[in-house]
Amino acid sequence: MPGTSGLVALLGAGRMGSALAAGWLKKSRNQIAPERLIFVDPRPGEAARALAERHGVRIAPALDTAQADQVSALVAAVKPSMTGEVLAPLNAMLKPDVLVVSIAAGVPLRSLSRALPGRAIVRAMPNTPGAIGKGISVSVANEAADTPEIRQRAEQLLKPAGPVEWIEDERLMDVVTAVSGSGPAYVFLFTEALAAAAEAEGLTRELAQELAIRTVAGSGALLTSGMGDPAELRRMVTSPNGTTQAGLDALMGGSGLPGLIRNAVAAAARRSRQMGSDSL
Numbered sequence: 001m002p003g004t005s006g007l008v009a010l011l012g013a014g015r016m017g018s019a020l021a022a023g024w025l026k027k028s029r030n031q032i033a034p035e036r037l038i039f040v041d042p043r044p045g046e047a048a049r050a051l052a053e054r055h056g057v058r059i060a061p062a063l064d065t066a067q068a069d070q071v072s073a074l075v076a077a078v079k080p081s082m083t084g085e086v087l088a089p090l091n092a093m094l095k096p097d098v099l100v101v102s103i104a105a106g107v108p109l110r111s112l113s114r115a116l117p118g119r120a121i122v123r124a125m126p127n128t129p130g131a132i133g134k135g136i137s138v139s140v141a142n143e144a145a146d147t148p149e150i151r152q153r154a155e156q157l158l159k160p161a162g163p164v165e166w167i168e169d170e171r172l173m174d175v176v177t178a179v180s181g182s183g184p185a186y187v188f189l190f191t192e193a194l195a196a197a198a199e200a201e202g203l204t205r206e207l208a209q210e211l212a213i214r215t216v217a218g219s220g221a222l223l224t225s226g227m228g229d230p231a232e233l234r235r236m237v238t239s240p241n242g243t244t245q246a247g248l249d250a251l252m253g254g255s256g257l258p259g260l261i262r263n264a265v266a267a268a269a270r271r272s273r274q275m276g277s278d279s280l
């Protein structure tokens, strides 16, 4: 599973892999005991090394046959371009009922199933806020994984990072990737830009950063508080003919922020599709 037995192997303990593992290891989320985890990575990232040290998780540069024989779930979090080639050699080593979850952007179930024929595979797209349980992921199962029991096993791996949504049409994964997978970076860029503007208008760098960060973080918290949808919350800030309206008018000039976001999501989805066709 996770469930109760077998090892959970994290193949690729880099940025996103360690973000997921942080959720698995959070005591309050009570997910996977450290002794059931193995990080498989020839060069694990700093965050993964720190997690492993803190919780006593073993790290291996590659899975050996004895370890592979104990694996009940494997999460592949390596680069999309190497996902197929890293998974294929494991096919002969893994037990038949292993669940494989790939989080590689763009890599379709068809490529994953070619590397691991006949196996239960879930393709998922989490995001980095998952490291603190505030992410969201979207998943799609191949035919072999399309049972309530296997979906539940996949959810146990993804839920510590945030809610798990399922889609049936895999093609939608490209836009999902462009919105929630890449989306945190858009928000961070916005935050950087807000801080830079504050500094340009005369605030110290420290105060500019603090105002930008707390404004974005607080607004994010309001968005999930149930107090209103994004448009309602925006209207609550916007006094008639006031400062916010002046700022929003500037953001809407030309094709404006909505047009820019539309282009960003389209470009990221296009890149996801391209990465998918490169992996076929």
Ligand SMILES: NC(=O)C1=CN([C@@H]2O[C@H](COP(=O)(O)OP(=O)(O)OC[C@H]3O[C@@H](n4cnc5c(N)ncnc54)[C@H](O)[C@@H]3O)[C@@H](O)[C@H]2O)C=CC1
Binding pocket: 011, 012, 013, 014, 015, 016, 017, 040, 041, 042, 043, 044, 045, 061, 077, 078, 079, 080, 082, 086, 103, 104, 105, 106, 125, 126, 127, 128, 181
């Ligand atoms: N960073 C993000 O926000 C998100 C990333 N993803 C996906 O997660 C995957 C990983 O992305 P990042 O964590 O950002 O990249 P990363 O470069 O931080 O991590 C990749 C890890 O794979 C390891 N690796 C290389 N060869 C290996 C092998 N043969 N066996 C095991 N591990 C090996 C590397 O040493 C590295 O630690 C990608 O496929 C990406 O599309 C998905 C959702 C969000």
Ligand SMILES: O=C(O)[C@@H]1CCC=N1
Binding pocket: 105, 177, 181, 182
């Ligand atoms: O930039 C990327 O390709 C990965 C997928 C979504 C977030 N990071």
